[in-house]
Amino acid sequence: MPLVEINFDGLVGPSHNYAGLSLGNLASASHGGDPSYPRAAALQGLGKMRHNLNLGLAQGFFAPLPRPNGAFLDALGLSGVEPAGEAERRLRAAAWSASAMWTANAATVSPAPDTADGRCHLTAANLVTMPHRSQEWPDTVRQLRLAFADTAHFAVHDAVPACFGDEGAANHMRMAAHHAAPGLEIFVYGRHTKDTGGGAFPARQHEQASRAVARLHGLNPAQALFVEQSAEAIAAGAFHNDVVAVANERVLFTHELAFADPEGTYAAIRAAQPEAEIVVVPASAVSLADAIASYLFNGQVLTLPGGAMGLVIPLEAWEHPRVRAYLDGLLASNGPIRKVLPVDVRQSMANGGGPACLRLRVVADPAAIDPRFLLDEARIALLESVVAAHWPEQIDPTDIGSAALARSVQAARAAVLEAAGLTELA
Template sequence: MSNVVEINFDGIVGPSHNYAGLSLGNLAATKNAGDTSYPRAAALQGVAKMRHNMAMGLAQGFFLPLPRPDTGWLEELATDDTTDPALVAGAWSASSMWTANAATVSPASDTADGKCHLTVANLVTMPHRSHEWPDTLRQLKLAFADGDRFAVHSAVPPTFGDEGAANHMRLTPSHGEKGLEVFVYGRPGGRFPARQHEQASRIIARSHGLDLEHTLFVEQAPEAIAAGAFHNDVVAVANEGVLFTHEQAFADPSGTYAAIAAKCPGAQVVEVPASAVSLADAVSSYLFNAQLLTPPSGEMTLVVPEECRENGAVWTWLQAMLEGNGPIRHVKVVDVRQSMANGGGPACLRLRVVADPATVDHRFMLDKDKASLVESVVSQYWPETINTAQIGDPALADTVQTARGKLLEALDLTELL
């Protein structure tokens, strides 16, 4: 198991990246609805973030944009010229860039059969994302095709909403060891929809063959969802033996912490009090939608968006944390403003997979040369801007499809065309 590490798979931002404001409960997405987007800049920001992680010595992978517009989905909906514009915009959505919603992942050390299990998320709560999973599943089956080491599952039945790793955390002394898997779900009936259903999480835990003694199901605080924490990773993130969380992340914080202590002795909770950082500041800055990482140096690092530095309360708390003797030793800042404006921070852009990188299809693993190749294709073919009034335009559709095709050709992944 010596070659097993955590690999972050980031979504390359697709050429149809736009601000149609389709995600109810995602305050940034709805606030910026109708604004002009910058797909080229968005994709380049994403690659720069991946380069940032590689520079820390971390393994980095990627997933590709899905085919857009999804004309097959529009045909299923029997669309015509009078169709609701939101449905048309849904066919153009580039939301698959947020690969934290691609799947839920259980490393081999946690599962009964000793394989790394991945279950693609059905994303049924939001129409614009509900048609992602078949194409995402194709990529997962290709990237993790080694059947001796990986088991890739189809989506949970659509009766139960599943939003993937954005509502799943793992606590363990080190990535390759057996860990405590924490599934966070929401209760329906609040101001915004609760996207992760408890039964979806339990289905995944059973299908992955998890030991219930090392599994925890926790309710997200309704007030967090109402404040715009549409996924748990907007208010909490875990890495190895550390849970970094807002005081109001969970419906029963003390009970959650006690259960973690009982099932994962030695785990540390770094709780940010609401008196220092309000839920509103946590959501607007995406303090917790950060990447909490352990680089080869061993000093745990929090990678936050630029918006955290611009929020006085958040930045003051982070500086005070660093002056202490806590487990998080460094804070690094990245610019992902185009993603942030659509409601996705650094953590949204990545799916964590604990595995030996050599067992993954090499075409999905990033290095400096491949990053330069992606940047070259994006700079040449991605639209510079998209106004929401252009959504549905046949000329723009041709541009978007051509751009994706050029990227797949450059990366030798044309079987995904």
């Protein structure tokens, strides 16, 4: 079977809550302390998966990671201890975080046509910048090695050393004539604030992490581009590149302030990929603030059956007056993006993740992947039934740490692993 792009969405975990743990993520911070609705969040995510499946696209999923993470609490001496202050409260909340649902941060993926050994390579992201995410990668690797166990087709690498922060596919793009063709891999990194004259938020992606991943994957140096993210974008709240730019096949859809050297970046892309089409959204049409508030760029540019491209965006972008005006003009321009497809992922959006955050793109032969991770309508309906029966309807901030809630969350995850036939992950 030919190589196709498969989007693996994270199933929103039963401990989904708004603890406001992510510095630089404005949506997460603004909703910190609000009640969350895990059941609605998971059903919205499954609805997005069904939406893409109904477009005729391949769709997969990853199961939630075990939460609360007892090993994390043990290592911090917090097991059975009531937090005495705000720092301890946040550390306990980190052990409950369902942030692994944003699988764009699970790993960086290089398809087989790009690699020296002709296998698809995946390197788990270490996510060391944020404590609540830094604990994810060992369990993520377990799941990746189960889903992509065929070593004739896949190589799954542990995270790069923690001294170099790596945020995975959220800071990585790939451009090619088509998904199965050799492509240009674009790694976007940030400079630490001390190197850029200050700034309220950290740059999460280290250049050396990106270069290490490229070496691990055996990429042709001529087809690997390392680009600095704009300090202005990071300071405005674009904590990952996928908040201000997204690529698909020959198309790059980007805000004009996404990169530190935009013209140099575009020239390097065109030199490596002459067929590239670069759609630049001017700040005069959509400001950085509007882009970040609406998550216009945190969408999925998808190649639809028949070859046209569609842009999956959150409802927040479709309902934003200035962004909507830009999108109406984009569609009227008869450019490479021919359809705009809004989806409802409001619970994820309120915690700082749009449609692109929820998925990891893997170009591969579906027959080489463990079928338990691939979806059809019946399997989505099965997952929906488990979520409806077992996911908490609401979690309030004061619930975090509750023994009763912990038992409920653990039972919910066990139920979905049993239903999906993935009890090895228990």
